[in-house]
Amino acid sequence: xxxxxxxxxxxxxxxxxxxxxxxxxxxxxxxxxxxxxxxxxxxxxxxxxxxxxxxxxxxxxxxxxxxxxxxxxxxxxxxxxxxxxxxxxxxxxxxxxxxxxxxxxxxxxxxxxxxxxxxxxxxxxxxxxxxxxxxxxxxxxxxxxxxxxxxxxxxxxxxxxxxxxxxxxxxxxxxxxxxxxxxxxxxxxxxxxxxxxxxxxxxxxxxxxxxxxxxxxxxxxxxxxxxxxxxxxxxxxxxxxxxxxxxxxxxxxxxxxxxxxxxxxxxxxxxxxxxxxxxxxxxxxxxxxxxxxxxxxxxxxxxxxxxxxxxxxxxxxxxxxxxxxxxxxxxxxxxxxxxxxxxxxxxxxxxxxxxxxxxxxx
Amino acid sequence: xxxxxxxxxxxxxxxxxxxxxxxxxxxxxxxxxxxxxxxxxxxxxxxxxxxxxxxxxxxxxxxxxxxxxxxxxxxxxxxxxxxxxxxxxxxxxxxxxxxxxxxxxxxxxxxxxxxxxxxxxxxxxxxxxxxxxxxxxxxxxxxxxxxxxxxxxxxxxxxxxxxxxxxxxxxxxxxxxxxxxxxxxxxxxxxxxxxxxxxxxxxxxxxxxxxxxxxxxxxxxxxxxxxxxxxxxxxxxxxxxxxxxxxxxxxxxxxxxxxxxxxxxxxxxxxxxxxxxxxxxxxxxxxxxxxxxxxxxxxxxxxxxxxxxxxxxxxxxxxxxxxxxxxxxxxxxxxxxxxxxxxxxxxxxxxxxxxxxxxxxxxxxxxxxxxxxxxxxxxxxxxxxxxxxxxxxxxxxxxxxxxxxxxxxxxxxxxxxxxxxxxxxxxxxxxxxxxxxxxxxxxxxxxxxxxxxxxxxxxxxxxxxxxxxxxxxxxxx
Numbered sequence: 001x002x003x004x005x006x007x008x009x010x011x012x013x014x015x016x017x018x019x020x021x022x023x024x025x026x027x028x029x030x031x032x033x034x035x036x037x038x039x040x041x042x043x044x045x046x047x048x049x050x051x052x053x054x055x056x057x058x059x060x061x062x063x064x065x066x067x068x069x070x071x072x073x074x075x076x077x078x079x080x081x082x083x084x085x086x087x088x089x090x091x092x093x094x095x096x097x098x099x100x101x102x103x104x105x106x107x108x109x110x111x112x113x114x115x116x117x118x119x120x121x122x123x124x125x126x127x128x129x130x131x132x133x134x135x136x137x138x139x140x141x142x143x144x145x146x147x148x149x150x151x152x153x154x155x156x157x158x159x160x161x162x163x164x165x166x167x168x169x170x171x172x173x174x175x176x177x178x179x180x181x182x183x184x185x186x187x188x189x190x191x192x193x194x195x196x197x198x199x200x201x202x203x204x205x206x207x208x209x210x211x212x213x214x215x216x217x218x219x220x221x222x223x224x225x226x227x228x229x230x231x232x233x234x235x236x237x238x239x240x241x242x243x244x245x246x247x248x249x250x251x252x253x254x255x256x257x258x259x260x261x262x263x264x265x266x267x268x269x270x271x272x273x274x275x276x277x278x279x280x281x282x283x284x285x286x287x288x289x290x291x292x293x294x295x296x297x298x299x300x301x302x303x304x305x306x307x308x309x310x311x312x313x314x315x316x317x318x319x320x321x322x323x324x325x326x327x328x329x330x331x332x333x334x335x336x337x338x339x340x341x342x343x344x345x346x347x348x349x350x351x352x353x354x355x356x357x358x359x360x361x362x
Numbered sequence: 363x364x365x366x367x368x369x370x371x372x373x374x375x376x377x378x379x380x381x382x383x384x385x386x387x388x389x390x391x392x393x394x395x396x397x398x399x400x401x402x403x404x405x406x407x408x409x410x411x412x413x414x415x416x417x418x419x420x421x422x423x424x425x426x427x428x429x430x431x432x433x434x435x436x437x438x439x440x441x442x443x444x445x446x447x448x449x450x451x452x453x454x455x456x457x458x459x460x461x462x463x464x465x466x467x468x469x470x471x472x473x474x475x476x477x478x479x480x481x482x483x484x485x486x487x488x489x490x491x492x493x494x495x496x497x498x499x500x501x502x503x504x505x506x507x508x509x510x511x512x513x514x515x516x517x518x519x520x521x522x523x524x525x526x527x528x529x530x531x532x533x534x535x536x537x538x539x540x541x542x543x544x545x546x547x548x549x550x551x552x553x554x555x556x557x558x559x560x561x562x563x564x565x566x567x568x569x570x571x572x573x574x575x576x577x578x579x580x581x582x583x584x585x586x587x588x589x590x591x592x593x594x595x596x597x598x599x600x601x602x603x604x605x606x607x608x609x610x611x612x613x614x615x616x617x618x619x620x621x622x623x624x625x626x627x628x629x630x631x632x633x634x635x636x637x638x639x640x641x642x643x644x645x646x647x648x649x650x651x652x653x654x655x656x657x658x659x660x661x662x663x664x665x666x667x668x669x670x671x672x673x674x675x676x677x678x679x680x681x682x683x684x685x686x687x688x689x690x691x692x693x694x695x696x697x698x699x700x701x702x703x704x705x706x707x708x709x710x711x712x713x714x715x716x717x718x719x720x721x722x723x724x725x726x727x728x729x730x731x732x733x734x735x736x737x738x739x740x741x742x743x744x745x746x747x748x749x750x751x752x753x754x755x756x757x758x759x760x761x762x763x764x765x766x767x768x769x770x771x772x773x774x775x776x777x778x779x780x781x782x783x784x785x786x787x788x789x790x791x792x793x794x795x796x797x798x799x800x801x802x803x804x805x806x807x808x809x810x811x812x813x814x815x816x817x818x819x820x821x822x823x824x825x826x827x828x829x830x831x832x833x834x835x836x837x838x839x
Binding site (some may be wrong): 050051052053054055074075104106110114115117118127131132133134135137138139140141142143144145146147148149150151153154155158159171172173174194197198199200220221222223226227230271272273274275293296297315316317318319332333335336338339342343345346349350361362 | 477499535557587589611615716782783789793805814
C-alpha cells in the first residue's frame, strides 16, 4: 500500500485488518517483518525551505538525496551526517527523511552536532489508531507541550507513521581538515581521541578505523588551520593532514562502516562510555571493531553467534544490526523492568492494536 | 487564572497527611506552618499565589520515592519545585497539594572529564554545575538568564535554553540521563553517560514535560571544553526590518555566532536609562558574540562586520577589551531589571520564524497602542525566540487583565506566523489556556496519553500545561 496523502494514510491505518510493515526507502529499517508493506513514498516533497532561517519542512517520503542536493545548492546540509548502510546491510532502495527520523540516524558528527533527534524540530505522524498528530513546529526553540518529536525519533515506526518532518539545518563549512595517525593500538588511539574531544578545538569527528586514527575539524579557513596546528601540538605524535575531498572520503568510510561491507559475520552497534571501548573489544576475542565518536560508538564484526551484551554491561548497550542466519539473539537490548513497562504502556496508547512494525523493538 | 478547586477530602485529612510525611522524612524536611508554607505560594510568575497544604524538602532519591508513594496512596497531588524561578507558574501550588522541593539535593555525584559528563543531584543550580568543572576548563552549556538561581530539576522540566543555545542547543541536547521517580514511587534510570539510549527515547519526552511525568532527582549532563575566548560586537540600525535582514544574512553566510541578541527602541531606552551602557538611541540593536582564539574571533568578526556594514548601521562597535565587552552586555543583561524599574511587567517568550520578525514587531507596536500598554522587546534573534516585556501597573484595577489579554494576542500572532507559544519558559499555567491556539484536540490527546502512562491518576503537577476542560476527566480519576 502506498497512500498518496496523510488523510489516505490515516484511512489505511484505520481500515487495516492486521499488521503493517512501515517502509520508507527500505535502506535502514528492520528487515523480515510480518505484515503488509505500507510505503510512505507518496508523501514526498519539500514544503518549505528558508535558508536564512536554516529551516526545511518536507514530506516523510522525500528522498534524502533530493534534500541533500537542494541544500547543497545553498551551501547548507543536515548536521547529523546520515549513514548510508545499504552496502553494510545488503539493501537497495533510496533512503527517505521519514526513515532517517524513525531510526534516529546519526553519523560521525554526533560528537558535535548530535543525531537526527537533535536537528528535528517538528513532525507530523499518524498513530496506530489513525489519528493525525503534529508536534513541535518549524522554529528552533519550542517547549510548547511535550516533546513527542524526540519520542518518535528512534521509535522505528512502532508509535506512528511519520508523515512530515521539520529540520534545523547547518551551513556547510568553508574548510575541512582531517588529522591522521597511523599504527596506534586501539587503547592508545582512543585515549588520543578522547583527549582531542576535551580540547576547545571543536572536533567534529573522532574515529579509529582500519589502523588509522582520524580527527576532523571544520569551519573557516584560518580557524581550521589554527586548530589543526593546536591539536597536533597538544596531542603529540605524528599526524598528517588530509585535504578537503580526501578528508570527506575518509569520513564517508567511517559513516557507512565501509570496512565491514561485504564481510562475513554478525554486526553489532555498541553505544558505550568512550573510556570503556577498548576494554570491551579486547574482551571479545576475534571481533573486529570500527570506533567512532571517540570510542562512544563501536561497530563490531564477529563470527561468533553469541550475545556480546555481557561485555557491555554497565558501560552502555548493544544492538544487533546484522545477525548471522539463524541467530536467535534479540536485536534490541532488554530494558529494565520499570522502563520496559513505560515503553509497553506508550505503545499500547499510540498503537492499541499493536499493528505498526509489531515486535520490532522487542 | 482559573485553578481547580482543592479536593475537600484531601484538605480534611491535612493533619494525617502531614503526620504521614513526618513519619517518612526527618522533622526539618516537612513544612506545614502557614507562616512557612507561604514561601512556596508562588514561583517567578508572582501574580498568582496559593499556599500549599505542606512542603517537603527531601535529601535523597529514596526519600523522594517514599514521599511520592505515600502521596500516591493518599491521593494527594504533588507539585515538584526546583528553585521556584519558573516564569510560567510551573511550580505554582494548589491548596490541596504537597510541594516537593529538591533544593536540598544539590550534591555533585560524579565528574568524569575523560568521558565529558557530570552527574549531579537535581537541586543543584545551573551556574554551580559550571562552577564544579570550570577549574578543569569545562562548562555546562545551557545558560538561562536565571542561571545563578535556577535548578537543574527545573531546567530539565522546562527544557531550558539561554542566550547561547544557537550554538550549543538547549537542555535536551545536553542531557544524557536522569534518575526519575514516578508518582507511585517507582524509580527508573533513563539514559546514562553514553551518547544515546536504545529503545524509545523516554529521556527525550521527560525533558520538557514540566514535572508532570516524574520527579527528576539526578541528572547526567554533558560538559564541554571552554572556548579560548569570546568577543561581542554591537550594531545599531534605524529599522527593525534591516536588523532582521542582517541576522538572516549572517546565518546564510555560514557563520555561527554563539549568540545574536536583538533589542528594540523601547527596550534600548529603558536599558540605557537604567544601566548607562552607552547604547545608541536607535530602532534596533544587535549584540553578536563569537568564540575562539583571538585570531579565530577576528576572522569571524571581520565577516560579520562586512555583512553588518552592507546594511548601513547607525553604529557598529567591537569590544576591544574585557571592559568594553562587559559594557556591551551590560544593557542586555539588565533588560528585565530596567523594565522593572519603570513598572511591573509580564515577560512572554513566543518563538517566530526569523523571517517574520519585522511583521511581528510592527503588529506588536500597533497592539501596544490599542491596549494602551507599553512593550519592549528583547529577542534571541538567531533562533527566533522573542521576549516581549509588557509594562503594566499591578495596583491599578484591570491592568493585569488587560496585560494578559495583550500577551495572549501576541502569542496568537506568534503561532499565526508559523511559530509557537513558548520557546523556553514553558506552558505552566500561564499559557495553558492558549494551547488550543497551537494544537488540535488530537495533538493534545497524544501528549496527554504520555502522562496517562507515567502518572495514570494525574496526581503530579496536574493542573498545568493542558487546558483544564480537556484534562478534567483525567484529573478527576
